[in-house]
Structures are given as C-alpha cells and as structure tokens.
Amino acid sequence: MLETDATVGARQVEYQGDLPWMVALGYRRRRRVVYRCSGVLINDLWVLTAAHCIKQRGPVEARLGDIDVMAAYDDDQEVPPVVIPVVDAIRHPDYLEQRGTETELIHNIGLIKLARRAPRNDVIRPICLPLETERRDSLAEKEALIAGWGFRRDTGRPRRVMHFSSAELSSHQECVASYKGEYTITYRMLCAFDYSGIDSCKGDSGTPLMRQSTNGTGPWEVMGIGAYGQGCADPNYPAVFTKIDTYLNWISRTVDRN
Incomplete structure (x- = not known):
C-alpha cells in the first residue's frame, strides 16, 4: 500500500x-x-x-x-x-x-x-463510505490521503498520471480564519492543508480525501470530495472538501431511487 x-x-x-x-x-x-x-x-x-x-x-x-x-x-x-x-x-x-x-x-x-456494473478485481473495487458523522474538530491535525489527476502547479495543465500525497486536516476555526470571509465554510465541509497542490490547483478535480478507518487498521473510507481551494497549494489556505458523512442520507436516497 x-x-x-x-x-x-x-x-x-x-x-x-x-x-x-x-x-x-x-x-x-x-x-x-x-x-x-x-x-x-x-x-x-x-x-x-x-x-x-x-x-x-x-x-x-x-x-x-x-x-x-x-x-x-x-x-x-x-x-x-x-x-x-x-x-x-x-x-x-x-x-x-x-x-x-x-x-x-x-x-x-x-x-x-x-451504464453497467464495474468489475471487481485486484485493481477495481469500491471504497467505503463513513459509517457515522464525526465532529470536525476531533479530526484536526490528523493525516489523510489525497489522490487524483489534478492540475499541475508548474504548467497549469491536468496530470495524465495519478498522483497522491498526504494532507493535514485543520480545525474549523483555523479554516474560517484562513479565508477571512472570502468563502463560506459550513459544518458540512472539511479543510486540509494540501502542500502538494493535487487538489487546490484550479480547484477542478473532485479530488477525494481518504483515510484508513479504525485508526489506520480498518478499511479505507472517503472522508471528503474536493470543493475548492485558494491559489495552488498556498500554505496559508487549506483546501476545502465536502464532508461526506453529512451527506450519507442523500447518497443513500439518490442511489436507491435511481
């Protein structure tokens, strides 16, 4: 891994x-x-x-x-x-x-x-959704993983090869203070310092924020989906992610009805 x-x-x-x-x-x-x-x-x-x-x-x-x-x-x-x-x-x-x-x-x-079911094999299988809602500030300073084909800092062009990096979660208060009212930061968002620029460059990647559950020993779960960022891996601005555990009911209803 x-x-x-x-x-x-x-x-x-x-x-x-x-x-x-x-x-x-x-x-x-x-x-x-x-x-x-x-x-x-x-x-x-x-x-x-x-x-x-x-x-x-x-x-x-x-x-x-x-x-x-x-x-x-x-x-x-x-x-x-x-x-x-x-x-x-x-x-x-x-x-x-x-x-x-x-x-x-x-x-x-x-x-x-x-259009059809994805196969399941060694290289294709689903990630878990969170089982319950977790308080944002209990996650502060913890590490998570981000990955994707986001835009490069040096060229501004999308990556053709998937990259990954660690990101440090911030508290809600730190995130709000960083943006100084420029963006609305709600309880349904998570913030993380993405020093690699995978997510925050142009903010157009839908980059997932992931971790291993049960303190790193359980299955992988998706915590957030990239919403936006400021600049490109700017250390003064954490990247903002939609907090998935606050949307579990909507996800379940949408999948069941469609």
Missing part, C-alpha cells in the same frame, strides 16, 4: 491496485475525450464526485483501474483499464455556485451512474 510523507509532496502512483476505487471522469471535447475530474467508486454502479464536475459536456465516461489516462496499459499489461459510459449525473439539489467577487460552492457533491 502507499506510504505517505507530508514533506515529500505529490508522488506518482506506481501500481494499479494501490487505490482501486479511483475513477477518472472523461468529458467530450470536439472529437475526443479529455479527463478533467476525479471520483471514487462507492459501489458497482455509482461514482462519488464534486457537483462542479458535472457539466453540460459530461462526464460521458468513467475510466477505472488506471494510473496513466493516456496509456493503453499501466504496470500490468494483463489488466487493462476499464472504460464505462455514464448514463446519469446528479448534482445535490441544493448545490449553489456563484461567480463574481465571491465564489461559493455549497453542497458541492454529485453522483455519477455507470
């Missing part, structure tokens, strides 16, 4: 099975598909992502079991990535986006339905 070190920054994922729930979301651009957002597989048919990743042009497909979205194979040529069309994309009904002097992305969570 991946070993994280906050002092190293973003590192390339080497083996397909390290993060088997990661999904690259593809969007139609002229005659080709480009990958611009991440998500996580939460069961055989559904992918969890950010609401701002659901656009008019997609996603049109989900790429699973992959590291390099431009390559036909990764580390194991006997296990090629699986591409599945998207049949539905659902934003939270109260999602709010405002552009102008202020930007607010409230209820920034969405679900993607696949």
Whole structure:
C-alpha cells in the first residue's frame, strides 16, 4: 500500500491496485475525450464526485483501474483499464455556485451512474463510505490521503498520471480564519492543508480525501470530495472538501431511487 510523507509532496502512483476505487471522469471535447475530474467508486454502479464536475459536456465516461489516462496499459499489461459510459449525473439539489467577487460552492457533491456494473478485481473495487458523522474538530491535525489527476502547479495543465500525497486536516476555526470571509465554510465541509497542490490547483478535480478507518487498521473510507481551494497549494489556505458523512442520507436516497 502507499506510504505517505507530508514533506515529500505529490508522488506518482506506481501500481494499479494501490487505490482501486479511483475513477477518472472523461468529458467530450470536439472529437475526443479529455479527463478533467476525479471520483471514487462507492459501489458497482455509482461514482462519488464534486457537483462542479458535472457539466453540460459530461462526464460521458468513467475510466477505472488506471494510473496513466493516456496509456493503453499501466504496470500490468494483463489488466487493462476499464472504460464505462455514464448514463446519469446528479448534482445535490441544493448545490449553489456563484461567480463574481465571491465564489461559493455549497453542497458541492454529485453522483455519477455507470451504464453497467464495474468489475471487481485486484485493481477495481469500491471504497467505503463513513459509517457515522464525526465532529470536525476531533479530526484536526490528523493525516489523510489525497489522490487524483489534478492540475499541475508548474504548467497549469491536468496530470495524465495519478498522483497522491498526504494532507493535514485543520480545525474549523483555523479554516474560517484562513479565508477571512472570502468563502463560506459550513459544518458540512472539511479543510486540509494540501502542500502538494493535487487538489487546490484550479480547484477542478473532485479530488477525494481518504483515510484508513479504525485508526489506520480498518478499511479505507472517503472522508471528503474536493470543493475548492485558494491559489495552488498556498500554505496559508487549506483546501476545502465536502464532508461526506453529512451527506450519507442523500447518497443513500439518490442511489436507491435511481
């Protein structure tokens, strides 16, 4: 499994099975598909992502079991990535986006339905959802994992290869103070200092915030989905994530009804 070190920054994922729930979301651009957002597989048919990743042009497909979205194979040529069309994309009904002097992305969570069930194997399987709601401040200064194909700090272009890094969770008070009223930080959000820039560069990746449950000995679970950030890995501004355990009822209802 991946070993994280906050002092190293973003590192390339080497083996397909390290993060088997990661999904690259593809969007139609002229005659080709480009990958611009991440998500996580939460069961055989559904992918969890950010609401701002659901656009008019997609996603049109989900790429699973992959590291390099431009390559036909990764580390194991006997296990090629699986591409599945998207049949539905659902934003939270109260999602709010405002552009102008202020930007607010409230209820920034969405679900993607696949056209067929994803296979389960060594490189593709779902991640767990949290079992219950956890107080934000009890998570302060704890470490979590982020991963995805977010935009690079140096070029401003999306990564073709999945990277991962550790991130340190901040308290709610520290997060609110950092943004000084520039963004609305609600109880349904988590903040984490992402020194690698995987999530906060352009804030357009739907990057998952993950941890191993039971103090690092249990199954992996998704804690948050990237909502927005300030600048690109700016140490003065934590990245903001939608707090998944406050949306468990909405996720369950949406999956059951669709």
